[in-house]
Amino acid sequence: MEAKNKIISKEDIVSLYMDEVLEKGQKPKSVYLFAKENDFTEAEFYPFFGTLEALEKEIFRMFFENSVNLLHQHPDYSGYDMKNKMLSFYFTFFEILTANRSYVLQSLKFDRNPLRNLVQLSTLRDSFKEYVSEILTDDFRLEYEKLQKFQEKGIQESAWLQLMLTIKFWVDDESPSFEKTDIFIEKSVNASFQLMNIAPLNHLIDLGKFLFKEKIYSKS
Template sequence: MATTESIQNAYIDFVLTEGMQPKSVYIFAKQNEMTEAEFYQFFGSFEAVEQSIWADFARKTLTEIRAQEVWAGYTAREKALSFFYGFFELLKGSRSFAVYSINTHPKGFTTPKVFEQLKAIYENFADEILKEGIETTELNDRKFFGKRYKDALWIQFIFVLNFWINDNSTGFEKTDEAIEKGVNVTFDLFQRSPIDNLFEYGKFLVQNGGIKDKMGF
């Protein structure tokens, strides 16, 4: 009997063996001893199968890291790092599929359709930890840029994903380094900085008589 997981596994096996998607759902279903109707009970297309595989990588990662005893005590930065490390550790077991999937989808300025479900899950997670970080004052809630923090985290995620695809280092240790440096730099930008203090000081002077008045001009 067909299941979501059995169709995903059969699809991965096919594309890695043949180097391409099946020519039709009919052929794919027949090869895997199911009917077309059974396939369509779970997925509307092969693209939907591939989307679900990437989405499941994110879901499994979140399930694993949230089950850790230390999770509740993590800062937003630590939760982001935990997701990155967990996701790419999980992805090691499906590297051949990841390379195939990424290399067969056009790259551009918009998110490839294959990542749409993954992105939605990731952004919900990012929203959650960013709100926690702002509430605990770990992160600075900037008026115009605070809402763009999750976009910065998504860009960081895609950067690391592409870095990992091309990483030939032993145990992908360079990817681990890229995660550590990239996530930390990104969160450093989210935190309060001297520029924020300068901006606040300037706003204070304007609201209380202006810079010129305070300097006696």
């Protein structure tokens, strides 16, 4: 009785959902069954989420939000330039993903169509693009002042694509402590900022060599 009298929170529901996905290896069939099996009512679910799909999207957004909150707790973060803010975000975000790796891997493989699995990342996408816009500095705007809106959207979309590629790399990474993902993050972020600066392509070549080497050794 004591457990049923407890007021369930958004965080409780998220934790219960993640546990159920991991323990059963499948998603709950409905909100009703999910609530019933976890000893709370369906009515207690809806103040936080309209559907189970909305809950799935919120989990990845929460990973993002926790990452940004941790960054802002660091006293030096506000003084970082855009590249170092992005690097800090990547390393923090992937630490959180790694802490929840079993859930992330499970949730991203339910459907044979990878695009359907990526639907749950749509809220993360919106939050990440907003973050990119917030940290975008005049260093990358001034030269293209007349095309700022177009340029900013392009930067947001390319940054999102880069994040998706990094998630894919991390999912496939079997190295200890995912150290190859750390290397990939540094090389890909450096390469993207070199492109934004229209600088020499040394970092792109470096990244290409790394990816080529990984592809060759993964086949051997």
